[in-house]
Amino acid sequence: MNQEQLISRAQHLCEQRGLRFTAIRQQVFRLLAQHGNAISAYELLDQLRLTEPGAKPPTIYRALDFLLEQGFAHKVESLNAYIFCCHFDHAHPMQLLICDGCGNVVELHDSAIDRAFLEQARLHGFTITNKTIEAHGQCAQCAPTQGNHNEG
Ligand SMILES: [Zn+2]
Ligand SMILES: [Zn+2]
Numbered sequence: 001m002n003q004e005q006l007i008s009r010a011q012h013l014c015e016q017r018g019l020r021f022t023a024i025r026q027q028v029f030r031l032l033a034q035h036g037n038a039i040s041a042y043e044l045l046d047q048l049r050l051t052e053p054g055a056k057p058p059t060i061y062r063a064l065d066f067l068l069e070q071g072f073a074h075k076v077e078s079l080n081a082y083i084f085c086c087h088f089d090h091a092h093p094m095q096l097l098i099c100d101g102c103g104n105v106v107e108l109h110d111s112a113i114d115r116a117f118l119e120q121a122r123l124h125g126f127t128i129t130n131k132t133i134e135a136h137g138q139c140a141q142c143a144p145t146q147g148n149h150n151e152g
Contacts, residue, residue: 001086003033009089010072019070027051028063029084032073038081038098038105076105077132083107095133101142 001009010029014021021029031047032039045060052059064082067073071088075081076096083096083105093114097106113133121128138144 003030006033006086010070013070013089017070019066024048024052024055024059025063025066028060029067029072032067032082032084033086035084037103038076038079038083040079040081044082074107076134078134078136096135097139098134098136099139099142100136101138104139104141106139 007026007029011021011026027048028044031044041057041060041064044064045055045057048055048060064073068075068082071091072085073082074085074094074096076083076098079098085107087107087109092109093111095108095110095113097108099105117131117133118128
């Protein structure tokens with residue numbers, strides 16, 4: 001799906017929810033989608049300022065809050081950064097694999113992990129209101145080679 005299709009789907013969802021997909025919100029949405037990987041609020045602000053010179057930190061945080069609430073983006077808590085979510089049209093469980101080498105973030109949607117986690121919490125009489133499942137390591141591209149010439 002290209003960016004214009006993503007934008008029009010997001011626009012449609014906002015209309016259904018009775019929300020305004022303002023120009024600034026759309027721009028931050030585009031910047032996140034273009035970037036692909038995790039990006040901090042300040043990096044986003046720098047990019048936003050290329051087209052919106054008057055943008056200030058609250059501008060970006062308000063736009064990000066909106067995108068997070070609508071499921072268009074996720075926060076990567078351990079990096080204090082944000083990623084675009086292209087599965088925004090449905091609620092989904094989320095686990096993140098974060099590469100410390102290249103910064104690539106893989107979003108997993110495993111409902112079995114989610115259920116096991118909720119079940120363990122329940123066994124402890126714990127009510128989860130907010131959860132983060134993030135793992136750091138190295139992606140396939142960054143992992144050290146095994147030295148056995150089995151590349152590819
Ligand atoms: Zn997602
Ligand atoms: Zn990597």
